[in-house]
Amino acid sequence: MYDIKKIREQFPMLNGKKMQGHPLVYLDNASTTFKPQCVIDATVKYYSEETANHHRGDYDLLYNMDQKVQKARQTVAHFVNSDAKEVVFTSGDTMSLNLIALSYGFQFLKKGDEIILSENEHASDLLPWYEVSHLTGAVIKFIPLDEEGRLTVDNLKKIISNKTKVISVAHVSNVLGNVVDIKAFAKVAHENGAILVVDGAQSVPHMKIDFKDADIDFLTFSGHKMCGPTGIGCLIGKYELLEKMWPYFVGGGMNVSFNKDIEMVPYEPPMRFEAGTQNIAGILGLKAAIEFIESIGVENIHVHDRELCEYALSKLEKCDDVIIYNKNAKNGIITFNKKGVFAQDEATLLNSKGIAIRSGQHCAKILNDFLGIPATCRMSTYLYTTKEDIDAFVDAVINGGDILDAYFN
Amino acid sequence: MLTLTNDMMRSIIMDHYSNPMNKHQPTSDKFEQIHMHSDNCIDDLNIFLLIENGIVTDACFDGVACTISTASTDIMCDLLKGKKIDEAKNIIKQYDNMIHEQPFDEEVLDEAIVFINTSKQAARIRCATIGWNAADAILKGK
């Protein structure tokens, strides 16, 4: 059974925290998530009881830490069904995507090659490829969105060609919450000699992903969006690709040898991509976060998100003043505007009632051209969100008065 | 000095938001211009000042902006028109003090006093000051 009360008890941020004098209703989980005590404990324990570097070393403390980091790698691998040696620790999703762009894109793409992206990508999945385009002369093309803002295999097929070398898309859009059929995308990519990069920032925390079965080439995500610490994330890459890729972040801990002839021999992956002392507390915290999510069941989290969004939609749809941009998205994100109200003003009004949602362009600035509006409000749920949170949110949206209440009440 | 009730303040803000008289393109190419965008709101504004013989003779703005930035910039334009550069700078300074809960001179702020509660919604301070910072930047060199 999904015991929401027991789950919430484990989150210090959910135990009595207030905002603007109201109990906090946190609905900005697509941005970042709260941490359960077990994650906090795992990071604190590193600093208070287990501090040591990892990598090679001759004393117990360090050896033990190295073992723990390797265990964490296995935990991640098990979670997404990859091999442990396919798991690279990074500072987060953004760094993972930059790493792929640099070590795969910059290294293997040349003038005239094509990179396929989408109009609903986050800046972190667009801008690294823009750099690759500038550096190599590769051309960027955008998959047209269908009328509901979705990415379809048909539209991918329309623009893919034998020049396409890389397709990079978000598994779940952080604005519209639509889910891409990554298995089908991978098949089309491979039939055309391209690789598929999947930005899993919004999917890995919320749904079961099988890296091997989907046959995707790279998967990226951030720990902080799945109850883990900030500053830690992963790049999962097919081993045969990682092996071909040269590391451009270099330094200690990633090389076998170097000499005065300006030569360096890197380690095998994944270590070659982990130059310098890693965010060890973050790695241990991420491990704890994954174990926490697995104890609930990521499939159950997905169902929970869906139930809450269906519930919210059923109420919001009754209100003529609320425009919803993603009625049919199957995820924990609702993107909306109140008619005649500037998105930021709506968010401020909700803030005054203790409700945290996001307004703006959500780092996906191209998408707003598609929607034809300057900004939207986005509410997003997670495993600890309650029906009461939704009730408070819906009530504030429908009956909340206007933005100036936030200043004068 | 204006003595305003909350309701009066609200209607002043709403008036300047729904019907911003100074939100238009400049009437000549003699205006000095600054473009501002906010990183926490999506406000994206151009501010135009016409400065002749040490006096701000006209002020206007355009762009995309929320209630608070639209209304505060519109009120600012009204306030700056006809002021000497030093007076204009002082008005902006007093406004900034008010927004940041420092002692300020109400006399010079006139209608801009309606933004006195901005610190209640700290995330919107940027919106309440974006137009003012732009005007300040134009006046700085003077």
Ligand SMILES: Cc1ncc(COP(=O)(O)O)c(C=O)c1O
């Ligand atoms: C789809 C998507 N990609 C990438 C990112 C970037 O993640 P991070 O800031 O954790 O690197 C986000 C986060 O907002 C996202 O939603």
